[in-house]
Amino acid sequence: MNKQRRKPGGRFSPPFPLKQVLSGRAGSTYFELMIKFIIVITLMATVLSFLSIFTVYLNLNHMCGRIVRVIELDGQISDNVYDVFFRLKEQTGLSPTITIEDVTYCDGQQRIQLRETFTVRLKYNHSFTVFSPSSSPPLQIGIPMEVRITGMSEKYWKLLE
Numbered sequence: 001m002n003k004q005r006r007k008p009g010g011r012f013s014p015p016f017p018l019k020q021v022l023s024g025r026a027g028s029t030y031f032e033l034m035i036k037f038i039i040v041i042t043l044m045a046t047v048l049s050f051l052s053i054f055t056v057y058l059n060l061n062h063m064c065g066r067i068v069r070v071i072e073l074d075g076q077i078s079d080n081v082y083d084v085f086f087r088l089k090e091q092t093g094l095s096p097t098i099t100i101e102d103v104t105y106c107d108g109q110q111r112i113q114l115r116e117t118f119t120v121r122l123k124y125n126h127s128f129t130v131f132s133p134s135s136s137p138p139l140q141i142g143i144p145m146e147v148r149i150t151g152m153s154e155k156y157w158k159l160l161e
Contacts, residue, residue, distance in 0.1 A: 056126045059092045064122045068151035075155025076111040096124035112153040121148045
């Protein structure tokens with residue numbers, strides 16, 4: 001008979017040598033797998049928590065763009081602009097401060113003439129929670145965010161002279 005087939009590491013040997021099973025190292029693979037799984041889950045939770053910062057910034061940018069568009073179509077800073085602003089605040093849950101700057105009014109009623117530019121600026125301080133222990137207040141980092149969008153009036157105001 002072929003002597004290679006009879007050796008302990010030969011063709012018909014069991015997949016795990018008996019010597020390795022008896023040495024106590026058989027379960028170490030499971031512990032390594034558990035530790036790697038915990039590390040991967042922790043990294044995924046960290047990445048997902050950082051996504052909230054980008055979501056807040058995108059919401060702030062969307063709010064500013066909508067407000068600019070309302071001013072462009074109305075050609076003035078009216079109650080309609082602030083109604084849209086407060087509705088967006090309720091929808092997003094954010095409470096930024098709004099500033100309208102670099103604007104030239106054509107009369108005393110806050111009307112913006114055709115092709116005059118203006119800038120809407122929203123500022124918001126987002127508090128990012130790093131760690132939240134059960135017995136003390138959470139550890140938070142304040143992240144200041146600011147969005148500026150420049151628009152141009154699309155309405156012509158006929159002035160009485």
